[in-house]
Amino acid sequence: MQSPSAVLRRTNNGHVGTVELFFDLVYVLTIIQLSHFLLYDLSPRGALEALILFAAVWWGWNYSAWAMNWLDPDHPKVRLLVVSLMLAALTMAIAIPDAFGDRAVLFVAGYLFLQLVRSAFMVVAFRGQLMARNYAQLLAWSVGSGVLWVAGALADDEARIYLWIAALAVDYLAPIAGFYLPRLGATSMLDWPLTEEHLAERCRLVFIIALGESILILGGVLADAELDPGTVTAGVVGFASIVLMWWLYFSPRHGNVEKELPSHLSSAAIGRAAYTYGHAFMVGGAIVVAVGIELVTTHPADAASWAAVLTILGGPAIYLIGNIIFNESRNQQIPASRVLALAAFVLAGAIVLLLGAPYLVVALTALGILLVTGSLTKELWERPAHRRAAVEQH
Template identity: 55%
Template sequence: MPAECPVLRERRGGHAPEVGAIELFFDLVYVFAVIQLSHFLLEHLTVVGVAETVVLFLAVWWGWNYTAWAMNWLNPENATVRALLALLMLFALGMAVALPSAFADEALLFATAYVLLQLVRSGFMVWACRGTQLGANYAKLLTWSALAGVVWIAGALADSDDRLWIWALAAVIDYAAPMARFAVPGFGTAPMPTWPLHSEHLAERNRLVFLIALGESILIMGFTLTDIELTAPVVAATVIGFAGLVLLWWNYFGYRITVERESDPEGARQTEIARSAFAYAHAVMVAGAIVLAVSIEQVTAHPLDHLDAPVVGCIAGGPVLYLVGNLIYIRARTGNLALSRVLVACLIVALAILALTTGIFTPIALAGATTLCMLGMAVYSSAIRAQVGVA
């Protein structure tokens, strides 16, 4: 990599580059995007609505994920890089603004903003890393993003009845690219070991975006409480929701990775591991935090109402999604299976089935039961100090 290029970070041995202030500034747009996604899901609690939310989330996440990876190499103190991130923020803001009507009147705004976010960033990286392996890699990534972009724009221009499946195809192309090693016929592939990476920088970026997703639950809780009467059931639901939020944080930050695959001196699999642990696993965990936010709003506003399938799905789905993502994360970084996560996820699924088939739970009761499951896992993990291969 050309060290004389001022837009690139200086590689300082094994030290991970610090997260720059401009990176944190960029993340502020995603506070708004996460709120928009949770509100979209809240207003579309149907099978189709959930599918639409998933597609929108995949685009929002991939835009953030590729930006976080690019900043592993870009110098956040450089004026050109800061201008780039400001432009990318504008595109991300366009996506976020369009989210509520992305499958209606704002489809073209959403798709155009997303495609520009992906193409401009990758194009900049091709220029910044010209003449290097990384530059060639980004050229292949740019090709895949352009291919997916054609499908995103086609979906925006298509009839609204066809938009979901077309955009789902576009998301598949985007997410399959790294698995296919960004292969371009006639130009070869970009294997993961050819992407030099400081995984700790990426880990810190993902920790911060997970906190953003958790913070969105706090906002929803606060807004909900200002609009309803603070009865005893509402207060109890608030306490349970807050406890569930804290436990999600506790279980995320309480599991210490003590032995990592990428600790080998060659780091041959470091980037491949980072792809699974951060690009994919954290997507599932952040999605879990978003669903948790929706369930907090539902339970707080209607703690004693009859439970229907969408509400059960949200109450159980948030923790289960988080646990699945956490399993992938731990498996990727250590090679071990966190059995406590498997057990608790199965227990929460069993509670959801019981709630749907018997009708013995109210929303607050099911939320309390799932929170107790997460509490048990937190206590267990803390008691054994999260020993890898045991927790």
């Protein structure tokens, strides 16, 4: 019988295994479910519920991406683990439409399976090593939050939302607290030997999946709609917005691209801030963008409600918040272009609401702000440094 350590990577080269790509396929459905959940209820309560569900989904995916940083993706036991986690993630996706109703228990069951089984597997895999202690403390925090998740699933509708917010607070504060436990203390970020490029690549892939939801929505709406000038224009604006989001995300200057990590920074600390928290905003923003595209494409000439304005302008703004967090933690800078763009979104929102502007005008406003943001900083026209070097050599 192989020792537990056989499931660990022999080299930390940042390689993303095929089983990880397979696992991410579930999140195509998950993101569709989340965007539709928000689309069907744009009220403050609906938005809060969508946020809670997204936060749980993101945390399940995020911890899985971290775990695979140390596991051999080609080992049979690891593949079986990932497939079982994939089934749990699928269970969560299936439960999302009625997660605050009759499928609350199903949603929580999928989430807790992801969190508890994965962490327990890692404790065994790292048996005898410092990382086993780290994951044991993570597991303890997950059990603590799990009590709140289960209590919320069994509670009435009004209590559920508060219990699940408390559960998420425990989950999201756990890494910041170093998974502190009495007598054992906290785990240092230096004790988590992360390969940054692996997590960076996983985040790139899941962001592409989030943008893919916008493509699916846009194509589905246009396939069924009468292609009048307003609808076609809305479709072009929606497509251009998706392209700009992608372009800015992979900007050589401020995007998630291959770039040398400053020597004084901890890769684990960068992973926690830039990829765990920063990318939560960026991926969440991409999902809200998808909802905005459907609203605009189906009602281009109608006057936009306040909820629609917040959705259409809020999606890119949420993305920018995540990009600011990413750059501050990863590159030690706060891009002025992102801060100014956020201010522009706030000002634009007030103006279009005051004027009662139609959906298409609101969407054009969002597109214009993104276009100016990229153009003024030349991010739309820059070539990545390693590409420039290759061209210059020839």
